[in-house]
Amino acid sequence: MATSAAGPVVIIGSGIIGQGWAMLFASGGLKVKLYDIEQQKITNSLENIRKEMKSLEQLGSLKGALSAPQQLSLISGCWDLREAVEGAIHIQECVPEDLELKRKVFAQLDLLAGDDVVLASSTSCLLPSRLFAGLAHVRQCIVAHPVNPPYYIPLVELVPHPQTAPSTVDRTYALMQKIGQSPVRVLKEIDGFALNRLQYAVIGEAWRLVQEGIVSPGDLDLVMSNGLGLRYAFLGPLETMHLNAEEAGRIGDSDMELCWTLRPRQRLP
Secondary structure, eight states: OOOOSSOOEEEEOOSHHHHHHHHHHHHTTOOEEEEOSOHHHHHHHHHHHHHHHHHHHHHTOOOSSSOHHHHHHTEEEEOOHHHHHTTOSEEEEOOOSOHHHHHHHHHHHHHHOOTTOEEEEOOSSOOHHHHSTTOTTGGGEEEEEEOSSTTTOOEEEEEEOTTOOHHHHHHHHHHHHHTTOEEEEOSSOOTTTTHHHHHHHHHHHHHHHHHTTSSOHHHHHHHIIIIIHHHHTTSOHHHHHHHHSTTTTOOOHHHHHHHHHTSOSSOOO
16 A cells, blocks of 8 residues: 655645645645545545546556555545644645635634644635735745646646745745646735736737637637647747747847737736
8 A cells, every 4th residue: 555654735625626636646645635524525525536546547647656546545534624634744725715715714724733834725816915814824824826627737836925934935846846746936926826817818818809800709719729829838928939039039129019019908907
């Protein structure tokens, strides 16, 4: 049976995101405790994970060096929060995207957590300064925002609270790499973080092009799926600009004017 030398990782919330995180951590050989407030939710989630892992293994797509049974043996359910967090090295919150609910969860964790555990949230938009305000363990708090579905998309945005300790960021970064994810450091908090700001910019311009009759909805999607999407799947916009620019990525005045003219009309603050 597979074992984990380190302390467990705890997942708070057994929904789709929580299940994905559990699978990822188990794929890295880490012991996982999946917590929820209802035993039946945990039972259902563990069964979903078992089926998904079995299917992935049959398809040759299971992550990690361990077999599906070995990975499953690392995941257990728990509906007692105090018992769940005992000895944990990392706690990943995955409850619904509601500020007050998440603040309530972190207030409970703040009372139970030791001084050596990372308290991470999966929020996609809530600012750390609001989410972790007033917590005694704020230096251990960080947003670790996955892209849904996290098992199949490796990016994780790491967004610290202004008081988050650098060691918390470093530990979370290393843990994400250990389980095969691709962490990026968002150096200071901002609405939408990085991924959603880029996504909203694209969506805003897409709507404008369709609404103004420039292109049909179907063709607009083709521009992305058969064009930009294929390029950006392996090459970022700054890398592309560097390759296309005549002088090693420098943008001339005329190009800057064009970029400004084409900027999305609706921008996040």
